[in-house]
Amino acid sequence: MTQATPVPAGAQAPARKERQGKAAMAATHSTLFASLALLVLVLLAWEFLPPALGVPKFIIPTVSDCIVELQRMWTQESLLAHTFSTALYTVLGFAIGSLLGAAIGYVLGMSEFWEKVLSPYILALQIAPKVAFAPLFIMWFGYNSMPKLLVTVLIVFFPVLVNVLQAMKTVDRDLINLARAYNLSRWRIFRKVEMPSTMPSLMAGLRIASTLAVIGVTVGELVGGNTGLGFLISYGGGQANAAMVFNAIVLLTVIGFVLYSALARVEARVLHYLPKAQG
Amino acid sequence: MALEFRSVTKEFLTRSGEVLTAVSDVSFVVNEGEFVSVVGPSGCGKSTLLSMTAGLYQPTQGEVLVSGEVVRGPNGHVGFMLQKDLLLPWRNIVSNVEFGLEARGVPAADRRRRAMAELERCHLAGFENHFPYQLSGGMRQRAALARTLAIEPEIVLLDEPFSALDAQTKLLLQNSFAGTIAESRKTTLLITHDLAEAVLMSDRILVLSERPGRVVAEIVVDLPHRDEPLRRRTMPEVSDYAGQIFRHLKLEEKAI
CATH class of the missing domain: 3.40.50.300 (P-loop containing nucleotide triphosphate hydrolases)
Incomplete structure (x- = not known):
């Protein structure tokens, strides 16, 4: 405690650190290995079990069937364009929805009056199943990209809003008083104390929202329209082409996974100041 | 008075x-x-x-x-400090010390210079780039004192x-605070x-x-x-x- 010389993080007992590092590396390796082994096992089971049990291909296509179908979709169904469209609207809907959610969350967080006035409606809308709005949006806007974008925005909006609002309400009062005592203006208190304080909650909300965004787009595409992976699912389903459905689902998962991972990286960078959990 | x-x-x-x-x-x-x-x-x-x-x-x-x-x-004549250090966890120590000066239109270079001087006085020289979570409770309180003194209240x-510190840290910190405060009059x-x-x-x-x-x-x-x-x-x-x-x-x- 009284040491006057700074000790750079990680410089203490380098030998022990290294040993711990090696042990941690080994642990990471073994979990990675186990994960991959499990994947291989599942893929093998998928490839060989259904034919062995006499399950027809239109019920459960094997891995190789799916890969063959993927090639066909690539050449004949313009898979790339569909995937790109879905990815674009996922990101777009996510961005618009979370931006709106965060903005309104911050505004309501600063006005106790409006927060109280609006909170029952927010709760009601939060509980309402957002995907059920999809047919309505199609009636209103027609068979274009608007309905799926709106469903995505709507589904992304609430978790971000609620997380931000909750975080704004629980900002440490003493921190705000400190800022007030330092004569910081209302806007500066928001920018320098409240906003950074809510970052962990905002990031958590965004992570939830990113997984929901894919659902929003998919439902929008399933219900109406002729583009996107959701459309390929309903199209493939109509033709009893299970492999096509499988492929579309996998690609949707990949899109969601990429978005989630990107957010996790942003989060790790933004919240670098939080002590890392051990292990 | x-x-x-x-x-x-x-x-x-x-x-x-x-x-x-x-x-x-x-x-x-x-x-x-x-x-x-x-x-x-x-x-x-x-x-x-x-x-x-x-x-x-x-x-x-x-x-x-x-x-x-x-x-x-609220006015600039008074600097206060609580049981909680109230350091902003997303800022490193030196920018935490600068926090109180930011509403006063002190140029950035000046802020940094004053903050570094206060850290020196509170025996925290060398820790300016650490983040609060990397410091012990006693050191965090010293950083909070540096922030309080930086506005020259x-x-x-x-x-x-x-009151949130263990008995020994408390004695040492009382000593360190008393010295710093006496020195700054x-x-x-x-x-x-x-x-x-x-x-x-x-x-x-x-x-x-x-x-x-x-x-x-x-x-x-x-x-x-x-x-x-x-x-x-x-x-x-x-x-x-x-x-x-x-x-x-x-x-x-x-x-x-």
Whole structure:
């Protein structure tokens, strides 16, 4: 405690650190290995079990069937364009929805009056199943990209809003008083104390929202329209082409996974100041 | 006179609509460069005194004066520090120390220079780029003191700054704070419930009664080494003073 010389993080007992590092590396390796082994096992089971049990291909296509179908979709169904469209609207809907959610969350967080006035409606809308709005949006806007974008925005909006609002309400009062005592203006208190304080909650909300965004787009595409992976699912389903459905689902998962991972990286960078959990 | 309370009464409205008197008719003076402690039972409105000095809220009756001016709101003459260090976790130590200067239009280079000087004075040189979570509780409190002193306040208010620390860290930190404050010649008001701490660190001690808090005694600590509580601690008179406060607080009657 009284040491006057700074000790750079990680410089203490380098030998022990290294040993711990090696042990941690080994642990990471073994979990990675186990994960991959499990994947291989599942893929093998998928490839060989259904034919062995006499399950027809239109019920459960094997891995190789799916890969063959993927090639066909690539050449004949313009898979790339569909995937790109879905990815674009996922990101777009996510961005618009979370931006709106965060903005309104911050505004309501600063006005106790409006927060109280609006909170029952927010709760009601939060509980309402957002995907059920999809047919309505199609009636209103027609068979274009608007309905799926709106469903995505709507589904992304609430978790971000609620997380931000909750975080704004629980900002440490003493921190705000400190800022007030330092004569910081209302806007500066928001920018320098409240906003950074809510970052962990905002990031958590965004992570939830990113997984929901894919659902929003998919439902929008399933219900109406002729583009996107959701459309390929309903199209493939109509033709009893299970492999096509499988492929579309996998690609949707990949899109969601990429978005989630990107957010996790942003989060790790933004919240670098939080002590890392051990292990 | 650096700080003056003129028959200050503060009432709060509780949720059930009752009027709660936190402090009642409190008057005292803290002279420039003096170190005064306020002790009292818990809930006697000690922290209310601090909040009124900082201008976070106004007295119901009476006036609080800092350097002869009536306090009407948060102002730059007062720096305060709580049991919690209130360091912003997303800022490194040096930008935390700069925090108080940011509303004052001090140029960035100047802010940095002043913050570094305060860190030096609080024995934290070399830790400026660390983040709060990388520091021990005692070091974080020293960083909070550096931030408090960086705004060059006329009065430093300390609200139980050592009460969350372990016993040994507490002694060392009291010593380090006392040295730093003596060196900077700051007028200081320390709110504490630790009687020994009040005796070790102060020139004068105000004893508050239970709620509604009023000043029931004023004890002048006539001992040397205010800047070195660890040395003062070895003096036999310390326990006499603590005993005096003890009696004023009527603690025997409560010990069943």
